[in-house]
Amino acid sequence: MTDRRAPADAHDATPPAQPVGGEPRPDLAAIVADLMPSVLADLVSLARIPSVSLPAFDPGHVRASADRTAELLAAAGARVEVVTAGGHPAVIGRVEGPPGAPTVLLYAHHDVQPPGDDADWDTPVWEPTRVGDRLYGRGTADDKAGILAHVAALRAHGGRPPVNVVVFVEGEEEAGSASLPALLAEHRDALACDALVIADSANWAIGTPALTTTLRGNVRAVVTVRALSHGVHSGMFGGVVPDAVTAMCRLLATLHDDAGSVAVAGLESSDETTVDHDEAQLRADAGALPGVDLIGRGSTTSRLWTQPALTVIGIDAPSVDEAANLLSPACRAKLSMRIAPGQDPDEAMRLLAAHLSAHAPWGVHVEVEPEDSGAGFVTATDGPYVEAARAAFAQAWGTDPVDVGIGGSIPFISEFAEAFPGAAILVTGVEDPDTRAHGANESLHVPEFEKVCLAEALLLQRLGETRPRG
Numbered sequence: 426m427t428d429r430r431a432p433a434d435a436h437d438a439t440p441p442a443q444p445v446g447g448e449p450r451p452d453l454a455a456i457v458a459d460l461m462p463s464v465l466a467d468l469v470s471l472a473r474i475p476s477v478s479l480p481a482f483d484p485g486h487v488r489a490s491a492d493r494t495a496e497l498l499a500a501a502g503a504r505v506e507v508v509t510a511g512g513h514p515a516v517i518g519r520v521e522g523p524p525g526a527p528t529v530l531l532y533a534h535h536d537v538q539p540p541g542d543d544a545d546w547d548t549p550v551w552e553p554t555r556v557g558d559r560l561y562g563r564g565t566a567d568d569k570a571g572i573l574a575h576v577a578a579l580r581a582h583g584g585r586p587p588v589n590v591v592v593f594v595e596g597e598e599e600a601g602s603a604s605l606p607a608l609l610a611e612h613r614d615a616l617a618c619d620a621l622v623i624a625d626s627a628n629w630a631i632g633t634p635a636l637t638t639t640l641r642g643n644v645r646a647v648v649t650v651r652a653l654s655h656g657v658h659s660g661m662f663g664g665v666v667p668d669a670v671t672a673m674c675r676l677l678a679t680l681h682d683d684a685g686s687v688a689v690a691g692l693e694s695s696d697e698t699t700v701d702h703d704e705a706q707l708r709a710d711a712g713a714l715p716g717v718d719l720i721g722r723g724s725t726t727s728r729l730w731t732q733p734a735l736t737v738i739g740i741d742a743p744s745v746d747e748a749a750n751l752l753s754p755a756c757r758a759k760l761s762m763r764i765a766p767g768q769d770p771d772e773a774m775r776l777l778a779a780h781l782s783a784h785a786p787w788g789v790h791v792e793v794e795p796e797d798s799g800a801g802f803v804t805a806t807d808g809p810y811v812e813a814a815r816a817a818f819a820q821a822w823g824t825d826p827v828d829v830g831i832g833g834s835i836p837f838i839s840e841f842a843e844a845f846p847g848a849a850i851l852v853t854g855v856e857d858p859d860t861r862a863h864g865a866n867e868s869l870h871v872p873e874f875e876k877v878c879l880a881e882a883l884l885l886q887r888l889g890e891t892r893p894r895g
């Protein structure tokens with residue numbers, strides 16, 4: 426329920442901290458509650474635009490969603506520019522705060538994932554539909570609700586936030602952010618900030634806010650095993666000469682121990698997570714068949730967020746339908762290794778290659794080709810900006826936020842960290858465990874979204890009481 430107390434006044438026994446300017450803090454909870462109908466209406470208008478950024482889709486829709494985003498930001502008091510650097514358009518909005526106030530960059534993206542099969546949706550993909558507490562439709566959460574959270578925070582402050590606000594809304598996050606480095610380089614001065622709020626992640630549960638503080642990195646490599654100079658008859662030579670596919674199977678089997686933990690020596694790993702999944706729910710979400718064990722050790726969250734994971738994502742070997750009675754001379758496999766946040770990807774690649782070379786069975790020749798890699802990420806978990814975010818979340822939800830990780834990598838977060846090494850990075854989000862971002866029946870939990878909007882408005886208020894570093 427929304428707290429609708431009147432704004433604090435001079436008669437309070439314990440007056441609230443005074444922001445820059447000496448005026449009393451506005452009652453943002455009441456203000457945000459009043460704003461929500463218009464915020465939701467604007468979210469619906471934005472989510473109606475099918476702004477899929479993948480190459481096979483009409484880029485005109487991505488342009489339209491950039492334009493609509495620009496309109497919304499301009500109406501919230503921002504000076505707005507639609508910019509491109511060879512890819513889909515991004516939107517930069519700027520609102521000046523009081524002199525000397527810190528600068529906060531608010532990130533979201535206006536492009537969305539493809540809809541998938543219409544038949545899998547219970548409501549129209551591009552016509553946002555409210556059912557109970559949830560608003561269904563592609564982009565209603567990921568990440569058009571992130572845009573509207575920024576808009577709501579600006580509106581809550583009447584377009585005059587207590588900090589300098591830069592809003593940066595990207596148009597190709599779902600397609601890999603190819604032109605993001607160029608955009609960041611080209612607009613470095615306009616985007617410079619003391620703190621960065623990336624509203625593109627998830628909360629832990631309905632009623633439990635979260636700050637995303639770690640992301641795993643990834644390393645991909647192709648390993649080739651060669652046993653023979655040419656294929657030979659399995660009846661004539663089988664039993665004395667090894668084949669490459671069997672050798673590959675034995676090699677791949679060394680990558681995990683019996684419990685399923687990654688067995689590559691020297692990789693970083695940590696088991697320090699403060700929350701954990703319900704195992705039955707996790708099994709159901711993943712579609713694990715009855716009787717199939719979960720693998721690894723430690724909390725499931727550490728297995729997903731802070732320990733390495735290794736998956737064989739492809740094997741080139743003779744197909745079953747075309748199999749001849751032949752000892753295969755060579756076999757290739759592609760490996761995807763998720764690495765602990767903070768692990769150097771080059772070092773991880775080196776360790777993986779060393780493991781594969783050292784464990785080749787029967788003297789077969791092993792060649793490892795690094796494919797691509799990306800660093801994970803660890804945000805600072807203290808400092809004035811993080812403290813302000815924790816306090817704002819606690820105030821909006823009435824319960825302390827938890828620190829969560831993401832098992833996948835989000836390259837653009839690393840791009841920002843590289844571009845603005847001095848800025849505090851706060852990864853927030855509008856999603857909850859049932860959001861189904863990228864899937865059919867994506868939805869936003871509306872009461873929770875009000876808390877997201879309030880938390881961001883409160884965060885700006887608190888950051889206005891924080892001096893920039895240095």
Ligand SMILES: [Zn+2]
Pocket residue numbers: 534567568598625
């Ligand atoms: Zn997203």
